[in-house]
Amino acid sequence: MTTGLRERKKAATRQSLHDAAVRLAAEHGVESLTVEAIADAATVSRRTFSNYFASKEQALLHHDRARTVRLVELIRARPARESLMAAVIGAAERHATQFADDPEQEERYRTLRLHPALLPELVATYAAAERDLAVAVEERLPAGPDTPLRAQVLAATLLAAFRVVGQTALERREHDVVDLLRQALAITHEGFR
Structure with a gap:
C-alpha cells in the first residue's frame, strides 16, 4: 500500500509509542508503567500520546x-x-x-x-x-x-x-x-x- 508522508509519520509515532511501552514495561513491569513515561521515552507530549492511544494498555x-x-x-x-x-x-x-x-x-x-x-x-x-x-x-x-x-x-x-x-x-x-x-x-x- 502506498501511503503519504503524513500517514507514514503517524505510523512511525504510533510504533515509537508502542516500542517505548514494551521496553519500559519489560524493564519496570506493567504495573509501574505510566502514560507519561511512555510519552517521555518516545519524546512526545502526553497530548500526542492521547491522539494515538486511549491507555497504556492500548499502547502495549x-x-x-x-x-x-x-x-x-x-x-x-x-x-x-x-x-x-x-x-x-x-x-x-x-x-x-x-x-x-x-x-x-x-x-x-x-x-x-x-x-x-x-x-x-x-x-x-x-x-x-x-x-x-x-x-x-x-x-x-x-x-x-x-x-x-x-x-x-x-x-x-x-x-x-x-x-x-x-x-x-x-x-x-x-x-x-x-x-x-x-x-x-x-x-x-x-x-x-
Missing part, C-alpha cells in the same frame, strides 16, 4: 491490533474469485512476510502480552478484530438468510486458529507460520466433519 497491545487490521485488509484485497480458504492462506502468506519481527522484541512482547492486567484490552482487541474479519468473510460468502451468522462463526474460528498458530509459533520459535496455519485450518475442517 498495538502490535496485536496492527497485525489483525492488516490481515483483514489483505483478505479483502485477495481476488474475489478465490475461495475463502484460498484468500485466507494467500493473505497469511503475504502477512508473514510483512511482519518480520526483531526476535528480542518479540520475546519481550510475548511475555508482556500475557500479563493479567492486559487481559481486558487483549479481549477488546480480538473482539474488534473478529467483527472486522466477519465483515470481510461475509463479503466472500454467497448471500443467504444464514450468511451473517456463518460469517461470524467462520471469523471466530479463523481468529482462534490465528491466535493458536501465533502462540505456537512463538513458543516453538517457528518462522513458517503459514505452514502451521494450513495445519490448523485442516484440523478445524476435519473437526467439523
